[in-house]
Amino acid sequence: MIHYLLTLIFGLTSLIGTAQIDSTQGKFGFALNSSLNGEVYPIRLVPSITYLKENSQLELGFGVHPFIRIDQNIYSGEFNYKYFPNGTDKKFNMYLIASLSYIHNPRKTYYPVTYNYLFLNGGYGFQLVPFKNAYMGTNMSVGTFTYSKRSEIPYDSFAKKDLFDKLGFNLAFQFNIGYRF
Amino acid sequence: MVATAEDVGLFLRFLIDGTLFNEKEQDIYSSIYEYGHTGWSPGYTSIARYNSDIDAIIVQFVNTSYNGLFWVELEGLYGRINKILEEEN
Numbered sequence: 001m002i003h004y005l006l007t008l009i010f011g012l013t014s015l016i017g018t019a020q021i022d023s024t025q026g027k028f029g030f031a032l033n034s035s036l037n038g039e040v041y042p043i044r045l046v047p048s049i050t051y052l053k054e055n056s057q058l059e060l061g062f063g064v065h066p067f068i069r070i071d072q073n074i075y076s077g078e079f080n081y082k083y084f085p086n087g088t089d090k091k092f093n094m095y096l097i098a099s100l101s102y103i104h105n106p107r108k109t110y111y112p113v114t115y116n117y118l119f120l121n122g123g124y125g126f127q128l129v130p131f132k133n134a135y136m137g138t139n140m141s142v143g144t145f146t147y148s149k150r151s152e153i154p155y156d157s158f159a160k161k162d163l164f165d166k167l168g169f170n171l172a173f174q175f176n177i178g179y180r181f
Numbered sequence: 182m183v184a185t186a187e188d189v190g191l192f193l194r195f196l197i198d199g200t201l202f203n204e205k206e207q208d209i210y211s212s213i214y215e216y217g218h219t220g221w222s223p224g225y226t227s228i229a230r231y232n233s234d235i236d237a238i239i240v241q242f243v244n245t246s247y248n249g250l251f252w253v254e255l256e257g258l259y260g261r262i263n264k265i266l267e268e269e270n
Contacts, residue, residue, distance in 0.1 A: 041264065069268070109234040110270060151233060155197055157211045158233035 026053035029133075031178030033061060035078065038171050039145060040103055040117060042068055046078050052180055057082040057095075063103075072107040082125075088135075093127045097139050099172070113151040118163065120144055121172050136177045145170045186240040189218065189229045193238050197231055221246055228259050235270040239263060 033046040048061030063076035078101045084093050103117040125139020145168050149161040184192075195201045197216050217230035229240040241259050245251075 038260075071270075107234060109267065110236045111233060113234050153233050153236075155233070157197070157216060158231070 026051055027180045029178055029180035031059060031061070031176050033059070033063075033078070033080075033174050033176040035063065035076075035101070036173050037119065037121075037145075039119075039147075039168070040074060040105060042066070042074075044074055044076055044103075046076065048078070048080070048178075050178060050180065052088065055084045055087055057084070057088075063101075071109065072105060074103060074105050076101055076103040078102075084127075088127070088129075091129050093129070093135075094124065095127065095137075095139070096122070096124050097141055097174075098122050099141055099143070099174075111151050111153040113149060113153075115147050115149050116163070117145055117147045119170055119172070121170060123172070125174070133180045134178070135180075136175075138173070138175045141172050141174075143170050143172070144168065186229075186242050189227070190238040190240050193218070193229055193231060193240075221252065226252070226255055228255065230259075232263055232266070235267055237266060237270075239266065 029050040029052065031048045031050050033048055034043050035046055036043045042065050044063040044065050046061040046063035048059040051058045057080075059078070059080040059082070061078045061080075063074070063078055065072075065074040078099065080100075081098045082095045083097075084095045086093060099119070099121045101117070101119040101121075103115075103119070105115040105117065107113050107115070121141035121143030123139055123141025123143075125137055127135045127137035129135050146164050146166060147161070148163045148165075151159050153159050193216065196210075199207060202210060218227065219229075220227040224244065224246055226243045226246050227241065229238065231238050239259070239262055241255070241262065243255060
């Protein structure tokens with residue numbers, strides 16, 4: 001019996017330990033993205049929290065526009081996934097990006113209106129590393145978007161639109177700077 | 182019959198604001214068709230739509246036609262005109 005228990009315990013120890021040291025710990029950081037797409041003006045500034053693990057980076061940010069359009073507000077929640085096929089250690093690193101954005105956009109137009117957009121884009125970009133842990137980069141992406149609309153217009157046909165009533169094509173650009181701890 | 186840009190704009194305005202239709206006819210029209218017009222024939226292209234945010238009918242007549250890519254350019258141009266007018270309102 002004692003041999004059986006020792007064998008069992010010895011066998012189970014492999015499940016509580018790691019055979020190799022995990023040297024690829026994730027790195028948190030922050031980034032400032034500026035986003036521009038063909039649908040929503042002007043450029044949005046998106047402070048983001050980033051997390052890099054191996055060749056993948058996740059970014060979660062909250063965006064606002066820089067207040068140059070007084071007739072509208074733009075608030076956005078943006079989630080980016082970047083994959084660096086060749087890693088992030090070189091001076092020049094290319095990446096693929098998938099981006100999901102939600103944008104809340106009330107406008108004080110002739111008939112006040114509120115738009116809510118959903119964007120889903122994919123694209124590619126590159127990063128330059130001027131010094132250790134810091135980076136600056138750009139990317140372009142294409143994708144699709146949909147929106148809901150609530151307007152105070154008196155004509156029923158233009159007063160309301162729901163998400164996924166209509167899908168559109170979208171082209172977007174980003175510039176960003178960031179730092180990884 | 183010849184229609185100027187102004188004629189097209191007025192027609193679209195009356196189509197939208199109920200001048201041409203009664204309420205029931207308006208509902209039927211809204212359920213089967215759009216409030217706007219795009220036209221393309223050799224040597225001529227046109228886009229006319231209603232921008233509900235700024236309450237403006239924007240009519241674009243172009244005395245050129247080419248291919249599908251040219252149409253994309255025209256749509257891009259039309260979009261920029263919309264953005265300019267939205268910024269000015």
